[in-house]
Amino acid sequence: MPKTAKASRKDNAVRGKKKKDPNAPKRGLSAYMFFANEQREKVREDNPGIKFGDVGKILGEKWKALSDKQRAPYEAKAAADKKRYEDEKAAYAQGADEDEESE
DNA sequence: ATCGTGATTGTTGGC
DNA sequence: GCCAACAATCACGAT
Numbered sequence: 723m724p725k726t727a728k729a730s731r732k733d734n735a736v737r738g739k740k741k742k743d744p745n746a747p748k749r750g751l752s753a754y755m756f757f758a759n760e761q762r763e764k765v766r767e768d769n770p771g772i773k774f775g776d777v778g779k780i781l782g783e784k785w786k787a788l789s790d791k792q793r794a795p796y797e798a799k800a801a802a803d804k805k806r807y808e809d810e811k812a813a814y815a816q817g818a819d820e821d822e823e824s825e
Numbered sequence: 826a827t828c829g830t831g832a833t834t835g836t837t838g839g840c
Numbered sequence: 841g842c843c844a845a846c847a848a849t850c851a852c853g854a855t
Contacts, residue, residue: 807833
């Protein structure tokens with residue numbers, strides 16, 4: 723029993739195991755996403771020519787290297803994005819009952 | 826209420 | 841267009 727489906731999450735997604743949502747109100751991004759957005763340039767700048775394999779790991783290291791307060795702004799964005807998701811979810815839940823709003 | 830999980834997010838670089 | 845480590849997430853679902 724996989725506790726944290728670490729194997730291949732997409733393996734399930736790509737296959738279409740669960741039913742998923744019709745509108746799929748995608749979740750919000752995660753702190754890492756925002757962090758990567760800023761660091762990606764920096765990391766590549768410090769490591770010109772490297773590929774993702776390295777950048778990705780470097781990003782992760784730097785990410786953890788940050789203090790909680792440093793991650794704050796990123797977490798804040800994540801929280802803000804999560805809010806965004808709430809909106810989608812809300813609209814999705816409502817639209818699920820209501821007929822598709824012909825747009 | 827509590828636990829578990831799945832689905833999702835974004836980066837780059839190569840085919 | 842997809843996939844790969846990297847990290848977070850966290851809402852939904854089942855119990």
